[in-house]
Amino acid sequence: MDSFKNLNLGNRLSGFGNTVNQFGSQFTPFASRTFQYTKEQLGQAEDKTQLPPDYIELEKRVDALKQVHQKMLAVTNQYSTEAYDYPSNVKETFNDLGRTVSEKVHLLSSATTPAEAQAALTAPPTAKPQPKTFAHAIARASLASSQLLHQEHNTTGEDPLATALEKFALAEERVGEARMAQDAQIQSRFLAGWNTTLNTNIMFATRARKGVENARLSLDAVKAKAKGTTWKIPVPAVAAAQSPRTEMHESEISPEAQEEIEKAEDEFVTQTEEAVGVMKNVLDTPEPLRNLAELIAAQMEYHKKAYEILSELAPTIEGLQVEQEASRAAN
Secondary structure (H helix, E strand, C coil), X not given: CHHHHHHHHHHHHHHHHHHHHHHHHCCCHHHHHHHHHHHHHCCCCCCCCCCCHHHHHHHHHHHHHHHHHHHHHHHHHHHHCCCCXXXXXXXXXXXXXXXXXXXXXXXXXXXXXXXXHHHHHCCCCCCCCCCCCHHHHHHHHHHHHHHHXXXXXXXXXXXXXXXXXXXXXXXXXXXXXXXXXXXXXXXXXXXXXXXXXXXXXXXXXHHHHHHHHHHHHHHHHHHHHHHCCCCCCCCCHHHHHHCCCCCCCHHHCCHHHHHHHHHHHHHHHHHHHHHHHHHHHHHHCCHHHHHHHHHHHHHHHHHHHHHHHHHHHHHHHHHHHHHHHHHHHHC
């Protein structure tokens, strides 16, 4: 009795499976691919077409290159933000950012009273606010500090520290301008190139790989339909033994089905060859390395310029220090 029940259940499930097979054979290409993908995820697919080892290796290399671009850009995109090194604890007013240090020094040179000096420091802006960089912030703080000392200096001569701070302010402003020039070069010569590689070249490779995956799914879906294995419905073991399913061998595939398989195979090969070409082009292009060289060159130029500016300033500051020590010793 149990065997009879299992047989009836198996027949009903097999009939349902045949209905699903017929329904699947009428799918659109997109639906067929989706159907095949679902089968693979559920472990119901047989004879999954394998991609060539060389192709898989190219995919891994492209994925690695994509990760490299994402990691580097996550950091270097900061060069697009002016205030990336600006101290978060500094509170500067609109007037503080109104004029360059050089302009303020020029105005201060003609001031004859403390009130005029203060007016020079808070003169209304003549252009856009000054850059918020670390070097510019140091320059503004140095100039303001210099004026504080000048205002309280009542003896003859100049306060050596005030003089040194003013000269340091002018130098730091130049360093800040050099940093801004570096950032502009990096934005145009490195960031633009790497963003293009990531968002255009690697994206093309991703699309080509998607085309290969779609072609493979379509091929396997066509094969499954031709062999009558569009979907497998689990049946009890007894029913399976008493009502075995007849599998269609390759020799039993109709000419029409064989032609459809060959057409799908040709499409799969075509998509694979195109994807290989696109991925090789992405991997072989010298642009990322050329862009990296431009990044290094921009950094070198900035640090060289900063070194030259500070090297020019250092002897002057040392001279003021020597004079102050000599004056102190004489007194």
